[in-house]
Structures are given as structure tokens and as C-alpha cells.
Amino acid sequence: MLSVKGLNTEYKTQKGPAVQAARNVAFEAPKGVFFTLLGPSGCGKTTTLRSIAGLERPTSGEIEANGRVVYSSAQGVFVPPNKRNFGMVFQSYAIWPHMTVFANAAFPLEVRKNRLNKSQIAEKVMKVLHAVGLDHLAERDATRLSGGQQQRLALARALVMEPEILLLDEPLSNLDAKLREKMRFELKRIQRELGLTTIYVTHDQGEALALSHEIAVMSEGRIVQIGSPRTIYERPANRFVADFIGTTNFIDGTVLGHDDATKLYRVRTPIGDLLVTSDAPLAGGAPVTLSIRPEDVELTEDAAPEDRLINLSSGMVDAKVFLGDIVDFQVKVGDVMLLSRAHPSLRTPVGDKINIRMDPLKCVALPAEPAVAAQAAA
Template structure:
């Protein structure tokens, strides 16, 4: 069942040139008023479907349009055009003769901000109870039901023992859990989370990732999660949509997006990749041989590319094996020289000179090979991705 549908969503803003011109005086300002203003696409014809119970993540760098998309769903931004529906309920429709735009306070969605946005003058209990207490009288639960619902949510968030404490006297992690509790207590059909862990230190952020995943699985709340953190997206998500410059480049399961990126940007943004540029030497079914500066590499790809076409073969560093002695007759086995290495704690990176290029290899921290050592590399054809040039 589809919980959220976004169709052809567009949101633009005035470009830099227009804003600068509008600040001028006299004839310049008049000329600008008569000219069509330049527009910048924050969200450019985005269409998405989010299934019931999913943790759907919008992932991308700053300025890619992920937060604008989320705020459009929340009702905090008014799109130029498109359609947004939660279940059968239309929240925004800007393509008909009459625009539908349900106000943010009537959408009934849960929202968790990056800055927590808790009320400092209230206790933990009162912060969570407030969204229920300010509902219209006809929809407001009774005092006993509010007490029970707030107590249940606080216990779920492991904040029950802090119900009477002032919100400002909580730690950063506790404040973020409080913000989550306040969003959950209204039992929303859809939860919107705008980089909720970015203000926490690395260790706390990691522990809260697992807490969020546990809560989302146990409560079954459909959630839209915005982040620029690739590890966070891979750890939390049911589905990831990678965005760049207002466009969705790829949507899929975390493993699919990581292992089979459909373009160079996705391969570079999620993790690290070796990009081996070359030309297709031969093809037999899904097996493709590509001649690169590092040597010939074989890969498996359903993408039909003609012999002689220029392509890029992408290989994650952890998909290479490294050995001082080699293996013999493997399809993607090369010899090279270690030029550098770096100990990363849970892995060791080796930079290996192969042919005219360099390849990054990430492996077991117990294996550390000195620079200048002759080594052999190998990778499985199934672990090599064909990426379009450009």
C-alpha cells in the first residue's frame, strides 16, 4: 500500500541575478519589473512513492532539494506545481483549475527538526502532551487518554523516569528523543525527519540510529528522513532516493544503490569508488570486457553497450582483494605496486599503482603491506558496475 505519493513536484526560487537587480534603484529596478525573472529549481519535477511502514530517505548534498521536498510535504513550503497525497487525502494539487493546499497545522503529520524545537519552559511530560492539548475540542482526547498516551510514548522512548524534568535539563540525545516522542504521540500517518541527528556527537548519533530503526520497525510508522550522511542513510533506510540539483538520480534499496549506482555522482556520493575509464572490447550476454589504463576488466551488466563505446567501470575499494603472491587464473587479476597505505582502525587502505592508474583497495586491518611492495589485485566481475560516461 502506498502511503505517500508525490507527482511532478516543482519548486523554484528567484535566481541570484534577479535578487541583485531588485535591490538596485531607478531605471534598473523598472527594467527588472518588466523582464521575466530568472528562476532556480530547488525541486525539479520530482515524483516519488513511499510504501506503508517504510523508512524512506532523501539523500544528497546541501542545496540538492531534499529539505525543500520534505517541507513541501509538511506544508511549510508552497510548491509551484505538482501533487502531494497521503493515502487518499490530497494535501497539495497545483495542476488543476483550483489549487488545493492544506495548511500545515491541518495535515496531521509528525515533524522532527534538526534543532529539536522543544519548549524550554515546559517539563518533558508537558512537551509531549502539548500537541494533544491544543487540538480542536471535537478532536481533543480526554485528560485520562492524554495521560496514558504520553506515558506510553515516554516509556517507549526511555524517558518515563524524566517526565517531570525541565526539557532544558536533558542531554542532547534525550532532547532529540523528546522531540521524537512529541511527534509520535499524535499517531501521525506520516513522520517527517529533517536531519534529526546532525547536531549530536558521532558516538551518540550512531547509538540513536539504531534506536530510530528499532522504533520505526516496532511502531510501523511511515517516515521520510532527510540527511546528507551516507552511512546514516544506508543504516536506517528501507529505500533511498539520491538527489542532486533538485532532481532524483536514483531510487532503490540501500544495497542496490550502493552496489549498483546508475551514474558517477551516485557512486561517488555514496561511499568511495575506483573509476576506470575505458572502451568496450567485447560482449557476450551480460559479460562485458573493458580495456582501461589499468588493464582489461570483465564485468557483468545488463546495459547494452556496443563494442568500441567509451564507458566507466566502477569498483568499490572493498571489492578488491590484495595478495603478495597472486591467485593464478582469475578474470580480473592484475599486478601492481603499493604506493601508499593508511590504517583506518577497522580497515587498511592501500593505494596500488597498476598500469597508468592507481587503485584504492580496502581490506582486513591485519593485512598491511609496505609501500614499494609488488602485489596482485583481483575482483569478481559481478562486483564491477558499468557507469555511463559524463
């Protein structure tokens, strides 16, 4: 169990004012959970992870792991990183080039206060090397490992100390695409088997969705949404999350009213009046931004039967891109361009009329952010 409360960390720069890298970050990762900090570069996710590790000293806040306070500005506690017993895998792997594979993995056990004897160390190291599939390379020089093997060794070194928390800083980002997919599964398997509370940092939404029990999306030093992968994807809390995770269509509109029978809202948009869903109550007349995922914009050539519970519209195919397993359609509805992801069997030519169906539960109303919208447009 890891709990972070009110964490603030700033960077001193050579010139100019200190940079607020983490602002009031708070979350709780229950025991055994794979928790991901997700965000674009510079959003403060790595700073947050390094603050948890103790490599960065926060300005204020509290960090508690399994009931032990490792940092608290109020109590004046700062446990140095080497006394925290957190395992960490670095982005560069930080494999020590002057040691063998075995020596790298044995290091955490050798520097411990209450040292184990040689055979105990060897037993533990070989066990963990076996778990990551490197036991046959134990005596090899660490520099003679491939990227994927170095990554496993870094993981083995973090696991051998039987850490309370496992911290992973973009561990897959230096691998090529194929290997990354493979390691994704392996990492998930090892984490689930050991039931280790894991904090994972990445900018890759696919990785985050694939691996995590819970995701915290960060932007400009703050956590903007915490939730399960499905919640984050299907019910983004704001425009930033909807935009950062996956691809989406944004449509601005005005709330007309609440439909009590369906518990949906009616919103006037440039492509017609739509039924939409919202987590927060919306007042009539309020401006909103709708987010509709391309795969939720269904296209059909035949006229669909009238259904009060389905949003219907029609437009003209403006462009399409064939990607093999899917076809991306750009459909022009009035002045609005909608992106739709369709099955390759749909072969409507460019310039033809096409019908659009959208499930109201997949049309998510977000608070309108005029400033952000203006920024994105500029």
C-alpha cells in the same frame, strides 16, 4: 503510503531569479516503509521534505498521503501543515523552552479540534514518553534535557499525535558520534515496531544505509536514483551516486563487446581488458566509466591461479594507511592509482609488487560523463 508526483518547489531570493530547489521530484513510499532522501547539502532534500510537510508551498505537482490529496497544483488543493496530521522532527529539535517535557509532548493533543479529556491526554503522553525512555523526566523543564533527550522528546511529540506520516529532518546530525550510533538503532526499532511510513532526510550515507528500506539519492534538486541500500551501494546508476555513497575507484574505458556466455561486457581500460557488469545495454565502442569499490579490489602477494572469470592485474604498492581494523593500500597500476581496502594481515611493504583480483560483478560500468569528470578534475 505517500506518493509524490512531479513536485517543483522554488525559493524566492532577495535579489536575482528564483532558485529551483526541487525539480520534478517523484517517488512512492509504501505503507510502513522507511524512505530516505539522501544527498549533499543544497540538493533539495530538505525542500522536498518541507513541501511534503506543507511548510513550503510547491509551484507544481501533487502530494498524496494514504489516499488523501494534501497538495495538488492541478486541483488547486493546499492543505495547511497543521491540518495534515504529519509528525515531524526538526534538525534543531525545536523543543519549546518555556514548557516542561510533558507539556511539550502534550501540545499536539491540546491544540486538536476534538480535544481529549485531561486523563486521556496524560495517558497517551506518558505512553509515548515511556516508549522513548523519558517518562521519568516528564515534569522536568525541557531546557534541562541533554541533546539526546531533546531528540527523543522531539520524536515523542511527533509520535503522540499518531501521525499518518513521520517526517525526520536530519534528526541525528546535532548529536555526537557515539550517541548518534545509539539513536540510529533506537530510531530503527521504534519505526519498525510502529510500522509508520517514514520520510527521512540526511546527508550521511552511513545513516541512510543503516536505517532505510529505500533510498532516493538527490542531486541539484532531482532524484538521481531510487533503490534499496544494497542496490544503491552495489549498483550505482551513475558517477554521482557511486562517488557520493562510499568510496570508489573510477576507471575510464571503452566497450569492446558483449560476452554472451557470462552476460558480461568486455571493456578496454588503462589497467588492462576487464570483464564488467552493466544494467543498461552497452554498444561496442562506447566510452564508459567503471566504478570499483576499494573493498572489491583484492590484493594478494602470491600469484593467483588463472581464471577466465576473474579480472587479474598487478601493480606496485605506492602508499598505505593503517586504520586498525583495515589497511588502505594505494596501488599504482601503470598510470592509474587504485585504492584497495585490505585486511591488516596483509603487510606488503611500500614499493613491492602486488597482485590484484577483481570480481567482474563488482566492476560496474556507468555511462561516461565527460563534463562531470572534467569538473571533478578541475
